[in-house]
Amino acid sequence: MADYAYIRVSSKDQNIDRQLSALEPFNIRRGNIFIDYQSGKDFDRPGYRKLIKRLKAGDLLIIKSIDRLGRNYDEILVQWQLITKEIGADILVLDMELLDTRQRDGSLTGTLIADLVLQILAYVA
Numbered sequence: 001m002a003d004y005a006y007i008r009v010s011s012k013d014q015n016i017d018r019q020l021s022a023l024e025p026f027n028i029r030r031g032n033i034f035i036d037y038q039s040g041k042d043f044d045r046p047g048y049r050k051l052i053k054r055l056k057a058g059d060l061l062i063i064k065s066i067d068r069l070g071r072n073y074d075e076i077l078v079q080w081q082l083i084t085k086e087i088g089a090d091i092l093v094l095d096m097e098l099l100d101t102r103q104r105d106g107s108l109t110g111t112l113i114a115d116l117v118l119q120i121l122a123y124v125a
Contacts (some may be wrong), residue, residue: 003026062092
């Protein structure tokens with residue numbers, strides 16, 4: 001099991017320091033931090049594709065904010081399912097504690113709550 005992080009900004013002239021700072025408490029190896037400098041309109045991004053190839057069951061993916069993962073909630077839902085259900089990795093979104101699929105007290109509450117919150121966000125969007 002390994003911890004990974006994903007960082008995205010929309011262009012090369014935007015700064016990733018705020019997202020990197022938020023990850024510091026997790027001591028993620030630099031080689032496990034994947035960064036893209038492009039729009040979040042879709043998931044055809046080189047850093048994200050490399051991340052998905054590396055993720056394994058039991059790993060943890062940490063992102064600062066759900067909008068750093070992507071901008072289209074329908075596509076975010078598809079990727080969320082890919083990561084949590086097909087791959088079997090967990091996701092922790094730092095600025096929204098309800099988006100944390102890690103099990104708590106041996107229950108599925110984390111995954112259930114996170115899935116419901118994402119469904120609501122997609123509906124509202």
